[in-house]
Amino acid sequence: MNRTEIYLDHAATTPVDPRVLEAMLPYFTEQFGNPSSIYAAGRQARAAIDQARARIARILHCQPREIVFTSGGTESDNLAIKGVAWWHRLNGRGNHIITTAFEHHAVLHSVQYLEKFGFEATYVRPGPDGIVRVEDIEAAIRPDTILISVMYANNEIGTIQPIAEIGKLAHRYGILFHTDAVQAAGTLPLDVERLHVDLLSLSAHKFYAPKGVGLLYVRQGTKLLWQQNGGSQESNRRAGTENVPGIVGMATALELAYAEREERNAHLLALRDRLIDGILQRIPDARLNGDREQRLPNNVNVSFEGVDGETILLNLDMHGIAASSGSACTTGSTEPSHVLLAIGLTPEQARSSIRLTLGKDNTEQEIDRTLNVLEETVTRLRRLASAQARAR
Numbered sequence: 001m002n003r004t005e006i007y008l009d010h011a012a013t014t015p016v017d018p019r020v021l022e023a024m025l026p027y028f029t030e031q032f033g034n035p036s037s038i039y040a041a042g043r044q045a046r047a048a049i050d051q052a053r054a055r056i057a058r059i060l061h062c063q064p065r066e067i068v069f070t071s072g073g074t075e076s077d078n079l080a081i082k083g084v085a086w087w088h089r090l091n092g093r094g095n096h097i098i099t100t101a102f103e104h105h106a107v108l109h110s111v112q113y114l115e116k117f118g119f120e121a122t123y124v125r126p127g128p129d130g131i132v133r134v135e136d137i138e139a140a141i142r143p144d145t146i147l148i149s150v151m152y153a154n155n156e157i158g159t160i161q162p163i164a165e166i167g168k169l170a171h172r173y174g175i176l177f178h179t180d181a182v183q184a185a186g187t188l189p190l191d192v193e194r195l196h197v198d199l200l201s202l203s204a205h206k207f208y209a210p211k212g213v214g215l216l217y218v219r220q221g222t223k224l225l226w227q228q229n230g231g232s233q234e235s236n237r238r239a240g241t242e243n244v245p246g247i248v249g250m251a252t253a254l255e256l257a258y259a260e261r262e263e264r265n266a267h268l269l270a271l272r273d274r275l276i277d278g279i280l281q282r283i284p285d286a287r288l289n290g291d292r293e294q295r296l297p298n299n300v301n302v303s304f305e306g307v308d309g310e311t312i313l314l315n316l317d318m319h320g321i322a323a324s325s326g327s328a329c330t331t332g333s334t335e336p337s338h339v340l341l342a343i344g345l346t347p348e349q350a351r352s353s354i355r356l357t358l359g360k361d362n363t364e365q366e367i368d369r370t371l372n373v374l375e376e377t378v379t380r381l382r383r384l385a386s387a388q389a390r391a392r
């Protein structure tokens with residue numbers, strides 16, 4: 001097995017920052033207490049969680065008690081959507097949910113699950129640029145709409161959605177608004193007041209903290225039926241012994257990301273544009289998927305006409321370069337990406353696409369090496385395909 005030397009899949013996951021690991025380590029060993037225990041070791045763990053909650057609240061501009069720690073982005077999305085839906089069912093208050101056709105599966109499959117129980121849903125399509133129109137959301141609103149869920153930035157094509165405008169719209173109609181901000185965290189502002197959100201999901205492993213920990217911001221007064229039953233952790237909202245090291249790591253990583261945000265974004269933007277320009281200039285019949293400007297500073301998603309994306313990825317891997325074909329959760333399936341289909345690509349075009357997502361530690365040299373390998377690979381695969389076509 002060869003080694004990954006150039007990691008370009010930061011939308012799938014990120015390595016833990018050594019500073020984050022260092023902050024976590026004591027909570028695995030000396031300070032291992034259960035935060036629900038009343039003796040000193042337990043109280044120390046409780047204090048660590050309280051501090052982490054306060055540190056995160058400063059970045060989200062919310063009250064610490066509005067943060068519920070979870071096991072990650074998937075759980076937060078499930079909790080937001082099912083929690084709101086079941087509370088409204090229990091109280092006989094409406095039945096309709098609006099989301100978009102290109103959400104992460106944690107949102108899409110949660111809404112589809114609710115449809116099995118008689119909830120109704122509208123899946124608004126984004127434009128060909130990968131951006132949802134506020135008017136299209138408004139046109140989908142019904143008197144019985146209880147929730148709108150629109151992602152902050154798309155995980156496959158990196159396009160940034162008009163969250164604040166959609167939030168204002170939702171509130172004008174008295175509808176709750178959730179955003180999956182998992183991909184936005186670290187690069188975009190997370191001020192919940194400015195975003196006009198009631199619910200916001202984050203996942204630590206997308207911003208240099210470990211996997212298996214995340215949070216749901218829940219605006220004070222938001223009605224939802226809590227989904228995880230058991231002990232009284234998280235003020236009776238999410239039962240289960242807290243992931244103390246994970247929570248400490250997440251707070252540390254979020255603080256680092258926002259303290260270093262300007263430098264990180266400038267670095268990512270320069271690398272991203274070098275990669276996009278290099279691909280479009282050097283490789284014919286390549287197209288960038290998703291709007292060029294309204295996109296995350298670390299996302300490149302491109303289609304190479306007539307070439308299979310999975311084959312490109314295998315070739316990149318042989319050169320020690322890690323990238324992906326859209327969402328990690330669908331790798332291995334031959335279904336074309338629902339995101340690329342939603343923005344109007346044909347199944348053929350969708351299958352010829354790859355996603356390269358950059359991180360704070362990538363270098364210009366790595367981008368240049370990737371460009372060389374990519375150009376060589378696509379040229380070779382196309383030559384091979386046309387030789388095979390001639391032979392038939």
Ligand SMILES: *Cc1c(COP(=O)(O)O)cnc(C)c1O
Pocket residue numbers: 011012071072073074075077104106151153154155180182183203204205206212213214
């Ligand atoms: C990664 C991701 C998730 C899932 O988060 P996990 O912590 O891996 O469960 C949800 N939404 C988006 C947009 C993501 O990129």
